[in-house]
Amino acid sequence: MFLAPPSGDMGGEYTTGFAGCVCIFASSSGVSSQQVGVGVYEDVDTCPLCPTPLPTATPTPKAAGVPWASSTPAASARSAGVLMWTFDPGALLRGRIATGADGSISFITRDGVLHGLNSSGKETMRRGADGSSPAVLPDGTVVAMASKTALAAISPDGATLWNLEIGESAGPLAATDRAIYASAGGDLVSVSDSGSLNWRVSVGPVNTAAVTPDGVVVGTSRGAVTALASDGAVAWTFQPDGGFSGSVAYADDVVYAGSAGGGVYAMDSRTGNPLWHVNATEAVTAGPAVAPSGTIFAGADTIFGVSADGQLRWKNSTLRPGDAGLIVLGNDGVFDAATGDVGAVLTGDGSYVWTSRSFGKITTASSSASGMLYVGTSTGRIFAVR
Numbered sequence: 001m002f003l004a005p006p007s008g009d010m011g012g013e014y015t016t017g018f019a020g021c022v023c024i025f026a027s028s029s030g031v032s033s034q035q036v037g038v039g040v041y042e043d044v045d046t047c048p049l050c051p052t053p054l055p056t057a058t059p060t061p062k063a064a065g066v067p068w069a070s071s072t073p074a075a076s077a078r079s080a081g082v083l084m085w086t087f088d089p090g091a092l093l094r095g096r097i098a099t100g101a102d103g104s105i106s107f108i109t110r111d112g113v114l115h116g117l118n119s120s121g122k123e124t125m126r127r128g129a130d131g132s133s134p135a136v137l138p139d140g141t142v143v144a145m146a147s148k149t150a151l152a153a154i155s156p157d158g159a160t161l162w163n164l165e166i167g168e169s170a171g172p173l174a175a176t177d178r179a180i181y182a183s184a185g186g187d188l189v190s191v192s193d194s195g196s197l198n199w200r201v202s203v204g205p206v207n208t209a210a211v212t213p214d215g216v217v218v219g220t221s222r223g224a225v226t227a228l229a230s231d232g233a234v235a236w237t238f239q240p241d242g243g244f245s246g247s248v249a250y251a252d253d254v255v256y257a258g259s260a261g262g263g264v265y266a267m268d269s270r271t272g273n274p275l276w277h278v279n280a281t282e283a284v285t286a287g288p289a290v291a292p293s294g295t296i297f298a299g300a301d302t303i304f305g306v307s308a309d310g311q312l313r314w315k316n317s318t319l320r321p322g323d324a325g326l327i328v329l330g331n332d333g334v335f336d337a338a339t340g341d342v343g344a345v346l347t348g349d350g351s352y353v354w355t356s357r358s359f360g361k362i363t364t365a366s367s368s369a370s371g372m373l374y375v376g377t378s379t380g381r382i383f384a385v386r
Contacts, residue, residue, distance in 0.1 A: 060342070084372070085121035085386040089113070092380045095132030095171070098142070099368040104156070106134045106142045106317060108171075109380065110345045114144055116156060117371070121384060125158040131171030137193060138177045145171045151182060153195060162195030173209035176217060179230070180275050181209050181216050190232060199232030208247040210255070212269055219244040225257045227267075227272060236272030240265050246284035246298065247325070252308075256296055258284030266310060276310030286321035286336075293332035295348035303336055305350055314350035324362045330371055335360040343375060359383060 010064050041090040047094030091109035098106045108129050116125030129152075131145030137153075141161065146152035148168050153161040167184035174181045179198060180191045184207035190198035204220040215229040223243025227235040238257070246258025254275065255267045262280040264287075268275060286299035294308035299321030324337030332348035345353040361378035368374075375383040 006207075006344060025040050046303045079103060082386045084386055086384070087117060087121050087123070087382045089382070090113050092378070093363060093376045093382075096364050097366040097374050097376055097382065098136045099366050099372075100136040100140055100207055101138055101369060101375065103368050103372055104136070104140070105366070105368075105374055105382075106136055106144075107376070107382070108132060108134060108144065114154070114158075116140070116142065116158070117321075117382075119368075119370075124156060125154075127154070127158040131169060133171050135172035135175035135180065137175055141193070143175055143180050144173050145169060151180070151191060153193070164191060164195050164197065166191065166197070166200075168287055173206060173218075174211050176211050179211075179216070181211075181218075187226065188216075190216075201228060201232050201234070203228075203234075207244075210248045210250040212250045212255070216269070217248050217250060217269070219246075219248045219257060223260065225255070225267070225272075227245065227255065227269065235270070238265070238267055238272045238274070241277075242283065246287055247289075249288050249290045249296075251290040251294075254308075256288040256290060258286075258298060260284075262300060264288045264296060264306060266296075278303070278304075278306050278310055278312055286325040289326040289328045289334060290332075291328050291332050291334065291348060293348055295334075297326050297334040297336075297346075299327070299336070303338075305346075305348055313348070316346075319344050319346075319355075322362065324365050324376075327365045327367050327373065329367050329373060335365055335367065335373055335375075337365050337375070345373075 006156055046222040077090055082343045089109050090109040094108045096111050106116045108114050112128055114127050114129035118124050130147050134142050134144035140156050142154045149165055149261055150163045151166050155161055155353045161275045166189045169182045169184040172180050172182045180190050186202050186204050187200045188203050188206055189200050192198055203226050204222040206218045206220050209216055209218045216228040219225050225238045225244050229235050240257055240259035242259055242261025242345055244257055245251050245260035249256045253269045255269045260283040262282055264278050266275040280300040282301040284298050284300050288298040290296050295308040302315040303319050303321055304315035309316055319336050319338040322337050322339045327335040329335050334346055336344045342357055343359050344355040359375050359377055363378050364376040366374050373385045
């Protein structure tokens with residue numbers, strides 16, 4: 001152990017221990033486990049509690065080191081990660097976990113409750129909400145559906161700041177201090193942070209959105225990628241081969257989008273002109289997700305990494321992304337919620353940082369600017385990992 005759990009009522013209890021492998025139980029109301037750092041013992045044969053290592057791939061993950069995460073020695077990272085806390089809301093999760101600038105998170109459960117947690121995993125808000133997912137503005141204001149048709153702004157302590165009827169919606173897709181974007185029927189709606197309607201444009205049902213300096217870019221169920229200016233004017237539309245699939249992303253004047261025909265497209269954010277295309281044999285189902293370093297991660301029949309100039313750097317068929325997709329971590333990393341109930345962190349060159357089978361089935365994941373990873377599971381439990 002690098003850091004043993006604290007003693008006392010808030011602490012942990014060693015229940016089983018082997019060379020390099022120890023199980024820990026700790027509880028404090030809805031928050032389970034205090035900060036624990038775990039070292040990795042590379043001889044997996046001595047640890048019968050650890051999950052089965054992944055099949056051999058290139059690069060090769062070596063072993064499972066602890067019950068919830070296994071580390072692969074690599075030049076860039078040897079840490080197995082640190083489980084900071086877990087939280088059980090008492091109901092299944094309904095959609096995405098939204099993160100705030102201060103490390104707080106907000107999410108909606110299937111019993112119609114909006115939860116807010118601070119960066120330590122303590123619940124700070126619990127109130128009714130509709131829709132599937134909230135969004136968090138830079139000042140900490142949470143935006144979510146108060147009813148099937150009303151969008152609301154909510155203070156961190158749960159007080160309603162404003163309500164606006166926008167039509168039936170699953171909730172905000174993206175938000176900044178300039179605008180909140182939501183899909184309502186076949187319309188894309190833009191709302192100001194003060195609760196007034198900026199504009200409503202018919203583009204078809206929107207699956208994903210990414211904010212740009214000029215406005216917003218969206219991927220629609222009609223298979224098109226459409227960029228809209230801040231005043232709602234359609235700047236351009238691009239139709240990837242086979243139609244849009246996966247998600248859209250923006251970085252450094254480039255829009256990235258997945259294709260149902262296979263692969264990732266990069267487009268000039270101002271004109272929509274394609275800059276390059278990296279092919280894949282199947283439809284993109286996860287990503288593209290762009291790391292600050294410039295690496296583009298995407299998943300189809302494999303997970304693959306692409307350089308900013310469109311060169312395929314690597315691909316790995318062992319960790320095919322599942323429904324929760326790909327989440328950028330740090331400057332040059334990604335969390336892959338893979339099929340087979342595997343969670344893995346990889347670097348931009350495809351090296352493994354750690355893998356785990358102990359989350360269970362991952363349904364959603366997100367990360368904060370501070371580098372915290374939040375993993376939501378099919379049981380409703382949320383894991384916070386640094």
